[in-house]
Amino acid sequence: MKINLAVIFGGRSVEHEVSVISAVQAMASMDKEKYNIIPVYMTKKSEFWTGEKLMDINSFKDIPALLKECTECVFVRSEGKVQLIRQKIKKFGSNLISDVDIAFPIVHGTNVEDGALQGYLQTLDLPYVGCDVLASAVGMDKFVMKILLKDAGFPVLDCCRFSSFDLDKIDDMVAQVESKFGYPVIVKPINLGSSVGISKGKDRDSLIRSIEEAFEFADRILIEPCVTNLKEINCSVLGDSESAEASVCEEPVQASDDDILSYEQKYVGGGKGGSKGMATLKRKIPADITPEQDEFIRKTAVDAFRYLGCNGVTRIDFMIDMDTDKVYINEINTIPGSLAFYLWEPKGVKYRELLERMIQLAMKRHRQSAKISYTFDTNILSMGGSFGSKGSKR
Numbered sequence: 001m002k003i004n005l006a007v008i009f010g011g012r013s014v015e016h017e018v019s020v021i022s023a024v025q026a027m028a029s030m031d032k033e034k035y036n037i038i039p040v041y042m043t044k045k046s047e048f049w050t051g052e053k054l055m056d057i058n059s060f061k062d063i064p065a066l067l068k069e070c071t072e073c074v075f076v077r078s079e080g081k082v083q084l085i086r087q088k089i090k091k092f093g094s095n096l097i098s099d100v101d102i103a104f105p106i107v108h109g110t111n112v113e114d115g116a117l118q119g120y121l122q123t124l125d126l127p128y129v130g131c132d133v134l135a136s137a138v139g140m141d142k143f144v145m146k147i148l149l150k151d152a153g154f155p156v157l158d159c160c161r162f163s164s165f166d167l168d169k170i171d172d173m174v175a176q177v178e179s180k181f182g183y184p185v186i187v188k189p190i191n192l193g194s195s196v197g198i199s200k201g202k203d204r205d206s207l208i209r210s211i212e213e214a215f216e217f218a219d220r221i222l223i224e225p226c227v228t229n230l231k232e233i234n235c236s237v238l239g240d241s242e243s244a245e246a247s248v249c250e251e252p253v254q255a256s257d258d259d260i261l262s263y264e265q266k267y268v269g270g271g272k273g274g275s276k277g278m279a280t281l282k283r284k285i286p287a288d289i290t291p292e293q294d295e296f297i298r299k300t301a302v303d304a305f306r307y308l309g310c311n312g313v314t315r316i317d318f319m320i321d322m323d324t325d326k327v328y329i330n331e332i333n334t335i336p337g338s339l340a341f342y343l344w345e346p347k348g349v350k351y352r353e354l355l356e357r358m359i360q361l362a363m364k365r366h367r368q369s370a371k372i373s374y375t376f377d378t379n380i381l382s383m384g385g386s387f388g389s390k391g392s393k394r
Contacts, residue, residue: 002036004101005359006075006084008117010042013109014196014217022338023106024057029341029351038084038098040073042112048073050084050097073097075124082126102362103128106335110191110218113335114140127366129358130312131334138308139334140191143222145308152307154300155328157319159224161190164215174207177223184226187211189218200226229322232330233287235297236315236340237305238354240361244305246298247343251287285346293320296327304329311365312358315340 007030009023010016020041027037039054043063051070053059059066072087086095103121105128107113115137121128131139138144146156160180162173177185187210189197197217201207207223214221236247287294301316315336319328333340339358341351349357 003034004038004099005030005035006038006040006098006100006103008040008042008103008105009107010044011107011109011112011117012042012044012046013107013112014192015109015113016044018337019106019108019112020060021057022108022335024055025338025341026104026106026351026355027055030355031352036098038100040084041070042107043067046111048075048087071097075100075120075126077124077126082124100126102126102359104359104362105130106339108335108337109196110140114191127362129362131310131314132365135309135311136334139310139314139332142188142190142331143220145332146222148308149304149329154304154307155326157224157227157328157330159222161220161222162211164219167211167215170208170211173211174204177201177207178204181223181225183207184228185223186226187214187221187223189214190220190222192217227319227321227328231289231320231322233289233293233297233318233320233327234315234340234343235301235318236313236336236343237301237310238313238344238349238357239302239305240311240365241306241309244302244310246301247340248285248346249287249289249294249297250343251284251289253282253284283342285343289320293325293327300327300329304332308332310334312361313339313354315343 007023007027009019011019013019023039027039030037037055039050039052041049041054043049049067049070050073051066053066053069073084074087076083076085082100084097084100086097089095103126105112105117105121107117111117113136115133118128118131118133118136122133130136138148143159143161146159150156158180160173160177166173184200184202185207187199187201187207192198197214199206199210199213201210201223211221211223232252233249234252235249237244238247239245289297297318300318304316305314310332313336315333317330317333319330320326321328339351339354341354344354345351
């Protein structure tokens with residue numbers, strides 16, 4: 001009997017389209033002899049839809065027309081199992097679309113990758129692929145991630161954190177950055193990926209513009225010193241807190257003289273091959289680094305992955321300061337674009353095998369969780385109204 005696997009993608013995120021690309025790629029590579037693949041698309045209004053046409057990237061050219069051929073749906077838990085049922089209940093006939101054995105979230109960005117969707121699936125007691133609620137939240141919040149990694153001795157750049165409530169005091173923000181770092185600096189929304197809202201402040205005027213732009217995408221931002229002679233290196237990690245391994249390292253290559261790889265460079269590829277997602281980005285694999293740097297980055301990636309309690313596949317992005325040879329962790333992507341499959345193929349791990357290992361890791365975590373007691377037998381409610389309408393809390 002096949003395993004019913006719900007692939008969830010889309011969502012209310014600025015990385016919505018990237019999620020669609022990543023999910024369609026993955027569904028095309030999954031073992032259809034073993035899994036009954038159920039595509040579940042989340043619109044930008046957080047509505048769930050399912051239908052076979054959601055597995056075709058070309059269908060998304062006209063989303064309103066696509067949804068007319070799909071069924072709006074919702075997950076429910078009943079009688080010890082999770083089911084996908086019609087959102088609009090029919091008076092006659094079955095409203096069951098399918099039982100669901102496991103979920104595979106392939107989502108990017110806020111409201112989906114940040115633990116929100118993972119918490120929903122965990123509440124349903126539905127096994128799901130990837131990082132749990134806490135690791136997902138930490139991975140999405142660049143400031144929290146830095147604080148945790150720094151406290152554990154991992155190499156990260158210092159930073160300043162600001163809230164949108166501080167925007168009316170932007171001169172004070174600028175003065176703090178100038179005093180602490182000088183110029184240039186990098187300004188980032190705290191909880192976004194795919195280079196959205198990231199820019200460089202080279203002087204006071206450009207810093208103010210960068211701050212205002214970043215606040216368009218998030219209510220909290222961070223500012224860190226800019227490594228001017230920079231080499232970016234990315235490394236994927238597969239596993240869980242018990243055991244994990246690193247992929248080969250890659251070196252993204254700038255398509256222009258821009259200081260920061262843009263969203264378009266990462267995913268659109270100049271308008272050619274956009275459906276390939278991160279595969280369109282020019283890169284050196286393996287990265288052009290020394291054996292010592294390669295060993296340090298791969299080991300640090302695994303150590304950070306396990307320290308943060310990650311699961312499945314992540315991609316950890318590093319920076320090398322070419323003037324000092326210092327290596328810094330830049331960020332962790334708990335659900336990387338294209339699931340970083342291109343970093344595993346050089347190690348002989350085909351995409352289908354990578355997906356299978358991620359699914360098995362999710363099932364392992366769910367089995368381990370089932371051994372933990374989440375109830376405590378008590379007769380407190382048998383005492384009836386003796387607590388009064390306000391109950392008792394000490």
